[in-house]
Amino acid sequence: MAQTPRDGTAxxxxxxxxxxxxxxxxKNPEATAEAFAGGYFHSGDIAVQHPDGYIQIADRAKDIIISGGENISSVEVEGVLMGHGAVNLAAVVAQPHEKWGEVPCAFVELKPGSEASQEALIAFARERxxxxxxxxxxIFGELPKTSTGKIQKFELRKQAADL
Incomplete structure (x- = not known):
């Protein structure tokens, strides 16, 4: 409930x-109370504010992966994977882990006719x-999407938890 600095990083x-x-x-007073805690509507979007007032959305709060106490932006990891020449689409979610709590798990659609291995994509990401x-x-395969083409991350979270 405190204003973040307009520094483009916080x-x-x-x-x-x-x-x-x-x-x-x-008809959902519990969700309403949670969404309006403190008198403001909590959007669930994590962002930075620049000195000129511009707001840049970084991620969704529920998509942040907390691994060993470190916050990992799923959007950042997805952006790196999308930079690989064989990757058509990538989505990253938290996978439960005994030691770290959560670790990043990537779901990847490859471009038609392209090939890449798990090891190659992990090495590509590790360099960056x-x-x-x-x-x-x-995990390779077609990503579950809504009728409008949005990736259904809740489905991917279920799959990651079952691995």
Missing amino acids: QGEIMIRGNAVMKGYF LAGFKTPKRV
Whole structure:
């Protein structure tokens, strides 16, 4: 509930208050109370604010992976994997881990006619990310999407938990 500095690096959650914000969730007072804790609507979006007031969304709060006490942005890891020539689409979610709590698990769709191994993608990511941010597992296949093409990360979280 404190204002983050406008330095372009400090992350915080986007919270909104005003007459254009919804009143609450239909017939769900518990979700409404949680979403409006402290008098502001909690969007669930993690962002940085730049000196000129520009807000840059970094990730969704529920998509942050906490591994050994370190926060890992799934968007950052996905961006690195998307930089590989064989990757068409990537999604990264938390996979439960005995020692670290959670570790990054990548789900990858390859470009038609392209090939890549789990080891090759992990090595590619390790060259560009800190070791704790590197996916520990890569699963290949078509990613589950909504009718509008949005990746259904909740489905991927279930799959990662079952691995």
